[in-house]
Amino acid sequence: MASRVLRIGLIPGDGIGREVIPAGRRLLEALPSSLGIKFEFTDLKAGFETFKETGVALPARTVDVLKNECDGALFGAVSSPTKAVDGYSSPIVALRKKLDLYANVRPVKSVASAARPIDLVIVRENTEDLYVKWEKTLDDPEIGVYAEAIKRISVRASMRIGEMAGIIAQRRQKLRESGVPSIHNSACVTVTHKSNVLSQTDGLFLESVRESLSRARYIHDKVALKDQIVDSMAYKLFREPEQYDVIVAPNLYGDILSDAAAALVGSLGLVPSANVGDQFTIGEPCHGSAPDIAGQGIANPIATLRSAALMLEFMNEGEAAAKIHAAVDANLVEAKLMTPDLGGQATTEEVLNDILKRL
Ligand code: ATP
Ligand code: MG
Secondary structure, three states: OOOEEEEEEEEEEOOOHHHHHHHHHHHHHOOOHHHOEEEEEEEOOOOHHHHHHHOOOOOHHHHHHHHHHOOEEEEEEOOOOOOOOOOOOOHHHHHHHHOOOOEEEEEEEOOOOOOOOOEEEEEEEOOOEHHHOOEEEEEEOOOEEEEEEOOEOOHHHHHHHHHHHHHHHHHHHHHHHOOOOOOOOOEEEEEEEOOOOOOOHHHHHHHHHHHHHHHOOOOOOOEEEEEEEHHHHHHHHHHOHHHOOEEEEOHHHHHHHHHHHHHOOOOHHHOOOEEEOOOOEEEOOOOOOOOOOOOOOOOOOHHHHHHHHHHHHHOOOHHHHHHHHHHHHHHHHHOOOOOHHHOOOOOHHHHHHHHHHHO
């Protein structure tokens, strides 16, 4: 097979990002050559340390190289200063904008042997809703000082996130049909919203997602479509997480639900994510820079390894991704070499080596 070259930008950022991103690189380098993929890596800067060194959190070069010389990227984490610092703002938020990465995709999966199996994906809209940050503080003779924020929901953004959810549901369905074991018999997309209160904004989200899914023929007899009010979803997600397959949500509910869902599988150190657009994907572990354990060599690399697999899935390298998932799952099932967040005593290096061996 002719080999393909994939150019990957590596942005470690701050704290444990500097420990887990090199692990991600070594994982990609260790993929069997029979897959026919050759990786080329470029190290790129961003984050609070970069800001302290250079005065900018996201150097123009990082954006240029990602746009013009990379096929995908891995992002570690950036520390957010506790007090607002003049001129500093989150580089990953800026990157999502600049590269139009409109979907945040977060799979939450338990180990195969778990008493309560979970295998769901949250697909979060990533460009609008309350995150447009149009806020103002006003004063009124009757109510006194008050603040307002705008929640923007557009047909375009809602349609494309619906379509993304449909693509993911279909991809998962195909895997199931090809014999990959799954806790779900069939695919189901659940749209979450609060249209009983916010009939216009959330109503438009629900209607647009439905429309995009049916128009794109994703919803046929094999992919069911449901919708659920977000508060009832939060309740059920905790009581019966095994019921959910693909969840699609506007930005704010998606943010909250995806952090909450991460709690269901034990450690933040296990949960991957991908920032996805039509042209580009950045894999990113869900955890932050974890200053409390940074520099000790004990960060769990699994969230990053899974993020690398997720990035590959969106680059149409499903076979490579499946190999990574299988190796990680085997490490977790055996439960011998684990970092302290999972109750073990292994280092980042030892866990990585164990997973590389299983590749
Ligand atoms: P930030 O401001 O960068 O988000 P944080 O203090 O919120 O930093 P997180 O990275 O969000 O820290 O982590 C929250 C907790 O989970 C911390 O106690 C951290 O040590 C732990 N944790 C996060 N990621 C990992 C990991 N990969 N391995 C082990 N523990 C982790
Ligand atoms: Mg955090």
